[in-house]
Amino acid sequence: MRRARIADVAEAAGVSTATVSLVLNGRSVRVSDETRERVHQAAAHLGYTPNTVARGLRTQLTRTIGLISDEIATTPFAGRMFAGAQDAARENSHLLIMVNTDNDPAVEADAIAALSAQQVDAVIYAAMWHRVVEVPAGLPANSVLLDCRSESGSHPSIVPDEYAGAVLAVQALVDAGHQRIAYVDAAGDDLPAAWLRREAWRDVLLSSGLRIDETLHIADEISSAGGRRATATLLALEPQRRPTAVFCFNDRMALGAYIAARHAGLSIPRDLSVVGFDDQPFVAAELDPPLTTVALPHYEMGRWSVEVALGLRTPESDVHLMACRLVTRDSVAPPSVP
Amino acid sequence: MRRARIADVAEAAGVSTATVSLVLNGRSVRVSDETRERVHQAAAHLGYTPNTVARGLRTQLTRTIGLISDEIATTPFAGRMFAGAQDAARENSHLLIMVNTDNDPAVEADAIAALSAQQVDAVIYAAMWHRVVEVPAGLPANSVLLDCRSESGSHPSIVPDEYAGAVLAVQALVDAGHQRIAYVDAAGDDLPAAWLRREAWRDVLLSSGLRIDETLHIADEISSAGGRRATATLLALEPQRRPTAVFCFNDRMALGAYIAARHAGLSIPRDLSVVGFDDQPFVAAELDPPLTTVALPHYEMGRWSVEVALGLRTPESDVHLMACRLVTRDSVAPPSVP
DNA sequence: TTGAAAGCGCTAACAC
DNA sequence: GTGTTAGCGCTTTCAA
Numbered sequence: 001m002r003r004a005r006i007a008d009v010a011e012a013a014g015v016s017t018a019t020v021s022l023v024l025n026g027r028s029v030r031v032s033d034e035t036r037e038r039v040h041q042a043a044a045h046l047g048y049t050p051n052t053v054a055r056g057l058r059t060q061l062t063r064t065i066g067l068i069s070d071e072i073a074t075t076p077f078a079g080r081m082f083a084g085a086q087d088a089a090r091e092n093s094h095l096l097i098m099v100n101t102d103n104d105p106a107v108e109a110d111a112i113a114a115l116s117a118q119q120v121d122a123v124i125y126a127a128m129w130h131r132v133v134e135v136p137a138g139l140p141a142n143s144v145l146l147d148c149r150s151e152s153g154s155h156p157s158i159v160p161d162e163y164a165g166a167v168l169a170v171q172a173l174v175d176a177g178h179q180r181i182a183y184v185d186a187a188g189d190d191l192p193a194a195w196l197r198r199e200a201w202r203d204v205l206l207s208s209g210l211r212i213d214e215t216l217h218i219a220d221e222i223s224s225a226g227g228r229r230a231t232a233t234l235l236a237l238e239p240q241r242r243p244t245a246v247f248c249f250n251d252r253m254a255l256g257a258y259i260a261a262r263h264a265g266l267s268i269p270r271d272l273s274v275v276g277f278d279d280q281p282f283v284a285a286e287l288d289p290p291l292t293t294v295a296l297p298h299y300e301m302g303r304w305s306v307e308v309a310l311g312l313r314t315p316e317s318d319v320h321l322m323a324c325r326l327v328t329r330d331s332v333a334p335p336s337v338p
Numbered sequence: 339m340r341r342a343r344i345a346d347v348a349e350a351a352g353v354s355t356a357t358v359s360l361v362l363n364g365r366s367v368r369v370s371d372e373t374r375e376r377v378h379q380a381a382a383h384l385g386y387t388p389n390t391v392a393r394g395l396r397t398q399l400t401r402t403i404g405l406i407s408d409e410i411a412t413t414p415f416a417g418r419m420f421a422g423a424q425d426a427a428r429e430n431s432h433l434l435i436m437v438n439t440d441n442d443p444a445v446e447a448d449a450i451a452a453l454s455a456q457q458v459d460a461v462i463y464a465a466m467w468h469r470v471v472e473v474p475a476g477l478p479a480n481s482v483l484l485d486c487r488s489e490s491g492s493h494p495s496i497v498p499d500e501y502a503g504a505v506l507a508v509q510a511l512v513d514a515g516h517q518r519i520a521y522v523d524a525a526g527d528d529l530p531a532a533w534l535r536r537e538a539w540r541d542v543l544l545s546s547g548l549r550i551d552e553t554l555h556i557a558d559e560i561s562s563a564g565g566r567r568a569t570a571t572l573l574a575l576e577p578q579r580r581p582t583a584v585f586c587f588n589d590r591m592a593l594g595a596y597i598a599a600r601h602a603g604l605s606i607p608r609d610l611s612v613v614g615f616d617d618q619p620f621v622a623a624e625l626d627p628p629l630t631t632v633a634l635p636h637y638e639m640g641r642w643s644v645e646v647a648l649g650l651r652t653p654e655s656d657v658h659l660m661a662c663r664l665v666t667r668d669s670v671a672p673p674s675v676p
Numbered sequence: 677t678t679g680a681a682a683g684c685g686c687t688a689a690c691a692c
Numbered sequence: 693g694t695g696t697t698a699g700c701g702c703t704t705t706c707a708a
Contacts, residue, residue, distance in 0.1 A: 006701065007702095016680075017680095018681095019678065021703055022704095049454065050701085053701080056391045057701080059702085098424065116387060117387045224625075288597040288600075353695085389685055395701065396688085396699080684702090
């Protein structure tokens with residue numbers, strides 16, 4: 001049995017296709033109740049669903065949103081970003097079309113061409129971690145940048161408020177009474193996340209009347225191994241210079257800090273307090289003890305991006321900062337030796 | 339400047355739209371080289387890209403694949419499955435349309451309707467972990483099940499070969515010389531992954547001439563806490579009954595085993611060998627010591643599903659099992675007390 | 677209150 | 693070798 005078309009419904013209801021279209025799209029002002037009823041019955045009976053391809057051709061609106069991402073594969077956060085984007089799309093009766101480019105400019109150009117050939121109503125250009133991107137040439141003007149920003153400010157953009165998030169993290173340590181708070185940083189200066197978090201660390205210490213000890217600031221590779229090396233160095237300092245707390249660039253490095261502490265015979269949080277960043281699924285909550293960290297608002301950012309793309313929300317500024325949330329678990333305690 | 343249509347190209351090249359269509363679709367058998375050249379030039383000059391919506395309406399093929407997933411948000415593996423599906427789709431010039439249902443049957447019905455209204459060429463029905471699903475009524479006949487199977491065998495289906503994977507894991511422990519090998523199991527009997535892995539544990543012990551000691555089989559909640567509890571119980575056994583190795587249902591439970599071992603003052607792998615399952619990103623490789631585990635073939639499964647959906651590959655059986663790979667790291671050593 | 681008909685951009689049968 | 697033309701299924705004037 002072939003799929004029902006609008007003509008089938010029209011015939012079954014004994015009206016014209018124009019009337020069916022009107023009724024089924026709710027613009028039934030001019031149609032009598034009785035006719036409307038007949039149309040609905042016929043449509044239901046035939047199991048009619050409009051062909052959105054045909055509709056798209058006619059209206060030039062496909063109720064479809066394209067999402068271009070750099071590397072979905074390797075990150076644990078992508079999922080929440082997509083979920084947010086998808087939910088917002090769905091609530092507004094749109095579908096999400098996904099293309100993943102592996103950071104290959106050629107693929108990216110293809111992706112843009114493919115989406116524009118699909119007549120998508122909007123496109124979201126997403127990075128899997130907060131970075132400054134070179135927006136590809138052909139990106140439609142009404143696109144939105146998700147978890148990234150352009151140099152030029154050419155498109156509305158949403159990123160986490162790294163600075164404010166890091167302030168929460170460091171402040172939690174200060175509030176617990178720590179004075180020697182180290183920062184285990186990410187090596188490489190190109191990440192906005194890295195320098196914003198670092199700046200927050202400095203500012204909180206300063207505004208709390210603590211002094212910045214540069215020996216307590218060590219950068220290493222972003223990994224458990226990097227965090228472990230950095231923390232081991234910190235813990236090898238002579239007792240009175242040694243930190244009583246470390247703020248880590250992210251949860252993976254915090255995991256390394258746990259390992260270093262254990263190997264130094266220290267217990268967390270009794271001998272060393274640790275705060276991470278990211279609230280990485282299946283990591284932060286499952287460490288021993290569970291890690292106090294800062295949650296990135298990926299889901300909300302995903303939502304925001306499609307709401308802006310759909311014109312349901314107007315960004316007040318080029319780059320919108322979305323708040324991060326402190327997730328308090330068990331890795332922070334007052335210093336044992338004040 | 340309006341987007342170029344085929345008519346614009348035709349006019350610019352001084353030919354008919356039919357000729358342009360023929361040339362641009364490579365079916366240029368009947369066209370003279372000179373004309374073909376002119377058409378290509380004109381198209382390039384106008385920056386023409388075909389409108390796939392119009393083409394889809396005409397050909398009834400949208401070069402688009404729908405992917406319905408239950409809960410992308412919460413799992414670290416979804417990404418690799420999507421990446422595989424996406425890459426395969428892209429290689430065959432298709433786009434992936436994603437809908438995520440949160441396991442809500444109403445949303446699921448909507449999703450199916452939406453995809454069918456979009457005239458997708460194929461649909462993939464994906465679960466985020468291997469399970470037996472009730473296939474929703476309206477799912478098109480030519481759909482493919484990804485990381486799940488139906489009771490009825492109504493659709494081709496791809497799942498990991500859990501049994502063979504678990505055999506690799508347990509065999510690695512046997513090969514290292516262990517005789518008392520525990521299984522930290524997942525509580526709840528409804529997961530195919532759980533009973534297949536358990537069965538493999540039994541079979542390998544038996545075929546290796548070892549006896550099954552039921553006190554070495556403990557099931558608990560699937561989490562770090564569950565793994566920790568189960569392992570703690572195991573380690574509290576009197577020395578000669580205590581396991582020298584544990585095979586864990588998954589990496590999260592293995593993480594719990596690490597914690598339990600540490601709290602018992604045991605060192606991995608010297609005093610206790612551990613093998614996990616999943617090769618969970620950012621977990622397995624970053625533990626101390628890095629965890630030997632079994633990698634699930636999510637990427638390959640994603641690829642397979644669209645290749646079958648596109649008819650590029652014919653499944654030999656209802657349920658296709660895809661091989662898992664043992665990832666050898668540093669959590670296995672010979673038993674210290676043989 | 678309703679119907680006829682044009683046309684969205686493309687492909688493919690058929691003419692020439 | 694190339695052009696003409698009829699639709700694909702829908703929405704939306706315009707006329708009745």
